[in-house]
Amino acid sequence: MAASNRWSSLFLSAVLFSSAQTLSATTDIIDSDMNFRSQESVQPIAREASASTADHSKYEILEGPFNNGPEVTRACLSCHTEAGKHFMKSIHWTWEYTHPTTGQKLGKKSIVNNFCTNARGNEGMCAQCHAGYGWKDDSFDFTNQNNIDCLVCHDRTGDYYKTPPTKGNKACSIMFEGKKPIYLVKVAQNIGLPGRENCGGCHFYGGGGDGVKHGDLDSSLKQPSKELDVHMDAKGLNFSCTKCHVSNKHLWAGSRYSVIAKDTKGTGQPGIRRDVATCESCHGLSPHPGETLAGIKLNQHVERVACQTCHIPTIARGGVATKTDWDWRTAGKTIDGEGYKEKAYTQGNGEHRATYKSIKGSFKYGENLVPHYAWFDGQMIYTTIDTEFDPDSGPVEINRFNGSAADDKSRIWPFKRMHTVQPYDKGNNTLVYMHLWGDDDDAYWGNYDFGNAIRVGMEKNGIAYSGEFDFVDTYSHWPITHMVAPKEDALSCDECHAKQSRLKNIEGVYIPGRDSSRWLDIIGLLAIAGTLFGVVGHGAVRILNRKGGQS
Amino acid sequence: MNRRRVLLFSRFERFWHWSQMVLIFLLLLSGFNIHGFYHVLDFRGAVEWHTMAAIALGVLWIxxxxxxxxxxxWRHYVPTTRGLWQVARYYAYGIFKGERHPYHKAYWRKHNPLQALTYLALKLLLFxxxxxxGLAYLFAGFWNGAGESLMWVALVHTAAAFAxxxxxxxxxxxxxxGHSFVQHVMPMIDGFDEVDLTPEEEAYLEQDVPNQIK
Incomplete structure (x- = not known):
């Protein structure tokens, strides 16, 4: 495949797509779905030289032997005495988040999304991305520090992986068989600050596969080119995630439940900004060169337009597709009683993606996608399991947000918008928890019966269920902030300041080039045409009269 | 009354006129490009040309x-009704009959009354x-005019541009x-035009500034 600057242009995506198709003919079919961090290809990503004053390979306690993860954790905590207490407050441990302004109880422990719909009750599968050991069900002890999995984030060998806490139905568990054993001593002696592959092991695969959920987070960011991400550029700045997602006592900056949609503090005093992941905390509030006219204008845009809007021209542009559409209604088809997959989408890097899975339904994908743009005040409001909605009043917004031109704290932000048709409780007009994972007769994955899966999913979480389900259209919105392009690839003014504007749906603001008064234009052009016509007529009459006079 | 060729448009006035002409053309062309009527320049280029031309015109105006x-x-633009009707009648009627232009320039009245009134309106209303x-538009970022209020600014600006x-x-x-096109344009090039002079004016010009009278 051609030069790395191919990502720089929207127009090249078509070329890229066709070259990828040719390539796929000679490549073995790789299933990049649902393999999560057990992918074999994980290599530790170079980080900046460690400034640590300790060499962990020299500690006696890390010589083992270790029979299991918790034994390693005990060894870690014997020196890092406060780390356990700190970590237990982190969302990576609690999976709980109480929204500071709306008070809504969010986090994976409770929310319903429009991908696999609910982690709650399916911890046997989903908690493979919980930074702990053995969360199978409600009996998990959240107060036991030894249950913390330090290695999943701090492993620097690339050999460490997690599999689902329980086996599940054989339709699924087959995916996690035949993995190489983990040498815990080697891993424990080679720990360090997290690299992109550590965070990416879960965050690149959210929603059930590579790039599925976010659109701006996928495995292409493990070793990205400069064109794909100017900050994470493997041959350049090579930022780790924590370069921006700064932490304090194992709490990270950069929540997408409560986003800082407009940072008004900028860089602050030297060294004090360790609390936010905003662009402004490094680049300041006037990031464009102030000595040029364009720079001054762009600096004024910062007031109302998020940096991401111009500096992330498209999403899913690293050769990994993101899911844009999911239809649960078609799920459950079998061949000879067995579930199956159809892989009709080939993404930029040549891998094939499932367009149908018996366990999930039908999917559509997108690459090099132009995001959805909207005013955003940073605060996400969720349709939670107990939120009633009217299924006839258009798609249900899994998460919605406020924001407007009139609100000083809002800016125009880019989003990935996910559309799904998913089950809901027809009697109560609420979303549902489904029992998807389990080696039993009710789990949807393996039995393919929505009725049973919903009934059990609701029952085991103590949620009232009317007994009747149907399907409803839903949207979810994912604020876009990664895959920042080099400045040469930022959007040109014409992308927004034109009749065919990317911001054609943005209201409450007059955008020169996009907006005009139709009537004023008609009157103005008529006045010009009328004047031209008038002078031509006036002149013609003069010439005719002169000739007439001469004769 | 003697009709003589007199330096009516000084070097600065001619420089002002022609540089203003160039700048206004640049402003109109780049302005309607920004407005979206055509895309000869990209938006950024059009805004840069428009702004630079506006700044240059602003300096010129100062x-x-x-x-x-x-x-x-400035007294040339003081409105007068003397001869106004005759000029209006001429453009509406007499011009078709091949009549001569009813107005003759005076030393302190180089525009005909209709022309003076038009320029005055241009200077007092349109400009x-x-x-x-335009300044409100240019500095919208400083008065937080990004919302709907910018629309009114843009409407006024566009309407004025059409006018x-x-x-x-x-x-x-x-x-x-009246005269030929060239005869009309020449005074704005070499500065000299035919003017009805009083004997006092003629004497003054010949005596004190002989290079301004032919």
Whole structure:
């Protein structure tokens, strides 16, 4: 495949797509779905030289032997005495988040999304991305520090992986068989600050596969080119995630439940900004060169337009597709009683993606996608399991947000918008928890019966269920902030300041080039045409009269 | 009364006129490009040309206003009804009959009454409208005019631009009225035009500034 600057242009995506198709003919079919961090290809990503004053390979306690993860954790905590207490407050441990302004109880422990719909009750599968050991069900002890999995984030060998806490139905568990054993001593002696592959092991695969959920987070960011991400550029700045997602006592900056949609503090005093992941905390509030006219204008845009809007021209542009559409209604088809997959989408890097899975339904994908743009005040409001909605009043917004031109704290932000048709409780007009994972007769994955899966999913979480389900259209919105392009690839003014504007749906603001008064234009052009016509007529009459006079 | 060729348009006035012409054309062309009527330049290029031309015109205007005030030439634009009707009648009727232009320039009245009135309206209404709206537009970022309020600024600015375009068409056409086009344009090139002089004016010019009278 051609030069790395191919990502720089929207127009090249078509070329890229066709070259990828040719390539796929000679490549073995790789299933990049649902393999999560057990992918074999994980290599530790170079980080900046460690400034640590300790060499962990020299500690006696890390010589083992270790029979299991918790034994390693005990060894870690014997020196890092406060780390356990700190970590237990982190969302990576609690999976709980109480929204500071709306008070809504969010986090994976409770929310319903429009991908696999609910982690709650399916911890046997989903908690493979919980930074702990053995969360199978409600009996998990959240107060036991030894249950913390330090290695999943701090492993620097690339050999460490997690599999689902329980086996599940054989339709699924087959995916996690035949993995190489983990040498815990080697891993424990080679720990360090997290690299992109550590965070990416879960965050690149959210929603059930590579790039599925976010659109701006996928495995292409493990070793990205400069064109794909100017900050994470493997041959350049090579930022780790924590370069921006700064932490304090194992709490990270950069929540997408409560986003800082407009940072008004900028860089602050030297060294004090360790609390936010905003662009402004490094680049300041006037990031464009102030000595040029364009720079001054762009600096004024910062007031109302998020940096991401111009500096992330498209999403899913690293050769990994993101899911844009999911239809649960078609799920459950079998061949000879067995579930199956159809892989009709080939993404930029040549891998094939499932367009149908018996366990999930039908999917559509997108690459090099132009995001959805909207005013955003940073605060996400969720349709939670107990939120009633009217299924006839258009798609249900899994998460919605406020924001407007009139609100000083809002800016125009880019989003990935996910559309799904998913089950809901027809009697109560609420979303549902489904029992998807389990080696039993009710789990949807393996039995393919929505009725049973919903009934059990609701029952085991103590949620009232009317007994009747149907399907409803839903949207979810994912604020876009990664895959920042080099400045040469930022959007040109014409992308927004034109009749065919990317911001054609943005209201409450007059955008020169996009907006005009139709009537004023008609009157103005008529006045010009009328004047031209008038002078031509006036002149013609003069010439005719002169000739007439001469004769 | 003697009709003589007199230096009516000083070097600065001619420089002002022609550089203003170039800048206004640049402003109109780049302005309607920004407006989206055509895409000869990209948006950024059009905004840069438009702004630079506006700044240049602003500087020119500061000098021009100073010049009008210090030289007293502002008095050419004081409106008068004397001869107004005759000129209007001429453009509407007499011009078709091949009549001669009824107005003759005087040393302190180089525009005909209709022309003076038009320029005055241009200077007092249209130009302030385009300047005030233009500056508000340019500095929208400083008064937080990104919302709907910018729409009104843009409407005024666009309307004024249309009016100026209309003025320019009429202005150029009227160069063909009365004398020939070249005869109309020449004074703005070499500065000399035929003027009815009083004996006192003639004597003054010949005595004190002989190079300004032919």
């Amino acid at each position: 000098f021009a206003i100073f010049w009008h005030l210090t030289t007293g030439t 302030p409208a385009i300047w005030i709206s 100026i375009a209309v003025f320019i068409i009429a202005h150029i056409y009227l160069l063909t009225a």
